Amino acid sequence: MKTIRVALIGFGSVAQSFTRLLLEKEKEIKAKYDTSIQIVAIATKTRGIVVDAWGIDISRALGVIDSNEAFPESRKSKIQSSALEVAQTVDYDVLIELTPLEYASGHTATTHIEAALKRGKHVICANKGPLAWHFRELNEMAKEKNCKFRYESAVMDGTPVFNSVRENLQLCQVIEVKGILSRSLNYMLSGMERGMSKEDILEEGKNRGFIEANMEEDLSGRESLVKIIALANAMMDAGLTPADSEAVELKCSDEITHEWIAEAKERGNVIKYICRAYRKDGKICVSVGPEEISAYDMYASVSGTSLGVSITTDLMGTVTIIEEASDIDQTGYGVMADLISIIK
Numbered sequence: 201m202k203t204i205r206v207a208l209i210g211f212g213s214v215a216q217s218f219t220r221l222l223l224e225k226e227k228e229i230k231a232k233y234d235t236s237i238q239i240v241a242i243a244t245k246t247r248g249i250v251v252d253a254w255g256i257d258i259s260r261a262l263g264v265i266d267s268n269e270a271f272p273e274s275r276k277s278k279i280q281s282s283a284l285e286v287a288q289t290v291d292y293d294v295l296i297e298l299t300p301l302e303y304a305s306g307h308t309a310t311t312h313i314e315a316a317l318k319r320g321k322h323v324i325c326a327n328k329g330p331l332a333w334h335f336r337e338l339n340e341m342a343k344e345k346n347c348k349f350r351y352e353s354a355v356m357d358g359t360p361v362f363n364s365v366r367e368n369l370q371l372c373q374v375i376e377v378k379g380i381l382s383r384s385l386n387y388m389l390s391g392m393e394r395g396m397s398k399e400d401i402l403e404e405g406k407n408r409g410f411i412e413a414n415m416e417e418d419l420s421g422r423e424s425l426v427k428i429i430a431l432a433n434a435m436m437d438a439g440l441t442p443a444d445s446e447a448v449e450l451k452c453s454d455e456i457t458h459e460w461i462a463e464a465k466e467r468g469n470v471i472k473y474i475c476r477a478y479r480k481d482g483k484i485c486v487s488v489g490p491e492e493i494s495a496y497d498m499y500a501s502v503s504g505t506s507l508g509v510s511i512t513t514d515l516m517g518t519v520t521i522i523e524e525a526s527d528i529d530q531t532g533y534g535v536m537a538d539l540i541s542i543i544k
Contacts, residue, residue: 201230201234201235201236202234202235202236203235203236203237203238204235204236204237204238204293204539204543205238205240205291205292205293205294206237206238206239206240206292206293206294206295206296206539207239207240207241207243207286207290207292207294207296207316208239208241208242208243208296208298209243209283209286209287209295209296209297209298209299209309209312210243210244210245210283210297210298210299210300211242211243211244211247211261211265211298212298212300214298214326214353214531214532214535215242215296215298215532215535216262216532217529217531217532217533218296218298218532218535218536219239219258219261219262220262220532221529221532221533221536222237222239222258222536223258223259225536229540233540233543233544235543237539238254238255238256239255239256239258239261240252240253240254240255240256240291240292241256241277241280241286241290241292242256242261242271243280243283243286244271245299247269247271248271248277249271249277249280249281249282249283250271250277251277251279251280251286251290252275253291283299283312284311284312284315287311287312287313287315287316288315288319292321293321293322294321294322294323294324294539294542295312295313295315295316295321295322295323295324296323296324296325296326296535296539297309297312297313297323297324297325297326297327297330298327298535299312299327300327301327301328301329301417301423301426302329303417303422303423303426303442305329305333306327306328306329306330306331306332306333306334307329307333309327309329309330310329310330310333310334310338313325313330313338314338314341317338317341317342317345317347317349318341318345320345320346320347321347322347322348322349322350322542323338323342323347323348323349323350324350324351324535324538324539324542325349325351325354326351326353326354326531326534326535327354328354328355328426328430329426331351331354331355331429331430331433331434332425332426332427332429332430332433332440332441332442333441333442335430335433335434336433336437336439339434348541348542350362350538350541350542351430351434351538352534352535352537352538353531353532353534353535353538354430355381355427355430355431356381356507356509356521356523357507357523357530357531357534358530358531358532358533358534358535358537359507359521359530360521360534361431361509361511362435363537363541364511364519364521365434365435365511369511369513369515369516369519371515372513372514372515372516373513373514373515374435374436374511374512374513375478375479375512375513375514376476376477376478376479376510376511376512377428377431377432377435377436377475377476377477377478377509377510377512378474378475378476378477378478378509378510378512379428379431379474379507379508379509379510380473380474380475380499380502380506380507380508380509381427381428381507381509382418382421382423382424382427382473382507383505383506383507384405384418384419385418385424385453385473386472386473386502386503386504386505386506386507387401387405387504387505388401388402388419388453389456389461389471389472389473389503390503390504391404391405392456392458392461393461393465393470395458419452419453419454420450420452420453421450421451421452421453421473421488422442422450424473424475424488425442425448425450425475425486426442427475428475428476428477428486428488429441429442429448429486431477431509432477432484432486435477435511436477436479436484438477438484438486439484440484440486447483447484447485447486448485448486448487449485449486449487449488449489450487450488450489451487451488451489451490452489453473453490455489455490456471456473456490460490460492465495467492468494468495468496469492469493469494469495470492470494470495470497470500471490471491471493472490472491472493472499472500472502473488473489473490473491474488474489474490474491474493474499475487475488476488498520502522506522506523506524507522507523508520508521508522508523509521
């Protein structure tokens, strides 16, 4: 039986979901893939860093997090003092990058990924920032080092979007990618259609766990922009970044009003916050913003916390994937699916 050693950079909700899935599926993975998975490093920002070449007791680590405690001093690494040092020095086979999004550059996560790839290690990334800012360089580095670079959980919570293109749309050229990619904005629009104020919708969403306390990036559309650029870079080799003003158009959700929604309804239409990446005059352009669409449009039925993405190709036409209201376990499963693809 082979052993795959994994280093986790970040141990937030996605990492915790992933490790719980590992515990749940441990016997099945061993039986089906003749593989044992060991977590040999966990690097966190506030709870410390744990490294164990023989494998960390995941149940114990999860217990520490559930108790809202830091890792015991006796278990903390005395050698590696940062996540980057873990990526650079620990003996692992796969690095899983799970740190929060840095909208302005994606730099911190990218340095972790680069450190792993330079050492010839496989990488799984659930952070959309590196894909939006540095995808082409990271992908080329992975090819040069003969490493696998996977990122299924970076945009749609583990829904098989990237893998569908990679595995099932081979030789197809992606002409356009279109979708509803912001759960928070879609939830807000659904509430406004019912006559609720934005303030009440946001408060309800926070109470129900759909909406984070800090909504600036999401409400401005910047997080949606990062997502569609990540999709365009990975599926269309766009080579874009959020700073490419000539190719990128961003409209804020502030343009959406109850009056516009009511007027659109009278015309038989609805308002949706739509992301697009498309080819124009030999270039790839991206637009993000509210659009008025027919009530009979497929995306009119994507409401609440659901998401959707359509991939238009030259050979297969348009393929659409709808993700209904999800929880964090779907994102954790996306990380798991990437790991299984590396094992296979």
